[in-house]
Amino acid sequence: MAAPTSTYKDRQFLAVIGDEDSVTGLLLAGIGHVTQPPDAQKNFLVVDAKTENSTIEAAFDRFVNERKDIAILLINQHIAERIRHRVDTYTAAFPALLEIPSKDHPYDPEKDSVLKRVRRLFGE
Amino acid sequence: MSGSGAREAVFPTRQSLGLMKSKLKGAQTGHDLLKRKSEALTKRFREITRRIDEAKRKMGRVMQIAAFSLAEVTYAVGGDIGYQIQESAKSARFRIRTKQENVSGVFLPQFESYTTEGNNDFGLTGLGKGGQQVQKCRETYARAVETLVELASLQTAFVILDEVIKVVNRRVNAIEHVIIPRTENTIKYINSELDELDREEFYRLKKVSGKKQRDAAAGEKEREDARAAADEKENIGAEAADTQDLLGDKDNEDVIF
Numbered sequence: 001m002a003a004p005t006s007t008y009k010d011r012q013f014l015a016v017i018g019d020e021d022s023v024t025g026l027l028l029a030g031i032g033h034v035t036q037p038p039d040a041q042k043n044f045l046v047v048d049a050k051t052e053n054s055t056i057e058a059a060f061d062r063f064v065n066e067r068k069d070i071a072i073l074l075i076n077q078h079i080a081e082r083i084r085h086r087v088d089t090y091t092a093a094f095p096a097l098l099e100i101p102s103k104d105h106p107y108d109p110e111k112d113s114v115l116k117r118v119r120r121l122f123g124e
Numbered sequence: 125m126s127g128s129g130a131r132e133a134v135f136p137t138r139q140s141l142g143l144m145k146s147k148l149k150g151a152q153t154g155h156d157l158l159k160r161k162s163e164a165l166t167k168r169f170r171e172i173t174r175r176i177d178e179a180k181r182k183m184g185r186v187m188q189i190a191a192f193s194l195a196e197v198t199y200a201v202g203g204d205i206g207y208q209i210q211e212s213a214k215s216a217r218f219r220i221r222t223k224q225e226n227v228s229g230v231f232l233p234q235f236e237s238y239t240t241e242g243n244n245d246f247g248l249t250g251l252g253k254g255g256q257q258v259q260k261c262r263e264t265y266a267r268a269v270e271t272l273v274e275l276a277s278l279q280t281a282f283v284i285l286d287e288v289i290k291v292v293n294r295r296v297n298a299i300e301h302v303i304i305p306r307t308e309n310t311i312k313y314i315n316s317e318l319d320e321l322d323r324e325e326f327y328r329l330k331k332v333s334g335k336k337q338r339d340a341a342a343g344e345k346e347r348e349d350a351r352a353a354a355d356e357k358e359n360i361g362a363e364a365a366d367t368q369d370l371l372g373d374k375d376n377e378d379v380i381f
Contacts, residue, residue: 012219014269024206025194028258029265030239032213046210071220071235072276093283096235096276100183103191107184114279115180118173121286 011071011094015063016044017056018076021103026074043070047079057083063095070095077112078105088113131309136317144314148307155299162292164228169285172278179275183268190268193261200257216240218269225281230288235277237270 014031016023023046026032035041045059060083063073077099080087090097090113099114101107134140198204221236 011222013216014220020206021191021194024209025190025265026269027209027213028262029269030217031269033216034214071222072273074272091283093280096280098272098276098279100272101187114282
């Protein structure tokens with residue numbers, strides 16, 4: 001029943017999709033990682049007002065489905081809001097998807113996909 | 125009729141009756157065990173959801189503090205450092221390790237953060253001014269990320285437990301509402317069939333013994349008749365035999381010396 005070890009053994013990085021401030025702060029904490037040159041892939045994406053939704057979705061897909069070394073994906077809540085259908089339909093255990101507040105957008109538990117599930121389960 | 129309802133396709137024999145009985149017993153034991161497992165998991169699940177709720181609130185506070193310390197950095201450095209930092213990020217200093225925790229046979233992964241020593245991508249950030257603020261900001265964010273990691277492992281446990289509880293409950297219900305009634309039905313069916321066979325057998329035996337009796341009576345009567353006839357015949361024979369030669373060689377002339 002439990003997921004086999006191979007699905008999360010090699011997962012050791014965090015990934016971020018967020019606005020500039022959030023990404024900067026998290027990179028300062030030292031989560032930033034760029035893979036070896038041939039196909040240098042960053043594990044973070046800076047989103048601003050000009051970023052297309054398709055870019056965000058592509059990055060989300062890459063972090064969730066393609067990269068096998070990411071354990072936790074952090075995403076700003078207001079950005080998750082832009083690709084809400086993708087976030088809500090994501091139910092896999094790995095990588096864990098975490099919605100985080102940003103500087104300009106305080107945290108709203110009402111919108112969190114996991115808390116929504118919690119509330120649905122307990123029928124509140 | 126007891127044969128109604130779903131039952132398994134077995135021949136109604138004593139052997140399969142024994143099999144079904146042990147199967148029923150196994151199903152009941154399994155049902156009890158699974159039910160207990162489901163309860164243990166649900167208890168754990170509720171605890172985790174409570175902790176997720178708390179952790180989410182804590183995350184809100186921690187991220188706020190972290191954002192504030194980043195603002196301090198921006199102020200102290202006197203410009204935006206975002207670009208510089210994004211370009212100088214090369215290798216993750218802050219990494220995740222996964223451990224496993226066993227809750228009634230379910231393995232829940234737990235993330236654990238650790239920092240690799242030695243590589244520092246941001247050695248030059250804030251060199252000119254604001255180095256202290258940068259340092260402070262890094263520490264604050266590191267703490268924030270630790271909170272996030274904790275929350276992520278709770279959330280993963282939540283997702284996995286949710287799935288496992290669903291599976292276990294489905295199995296409990298399947299045993300309770302499908303397997304046990306079906307096995308009981310099968311046992312009833314076998315019992316009724318066996319009873320039926322017993323009755324049939326009894327009836328047949330009765331029939332056979334009745335026929336035998338009748339046959340015996342008939343035979344007796346026949347023998348009786350035969351004997352009576354024989355007696356009669358004998359009587360007649362005996363009368364005739366009085367004058368006959370004892371040796372039965374009446375053709376021979378008596379030899380007289």
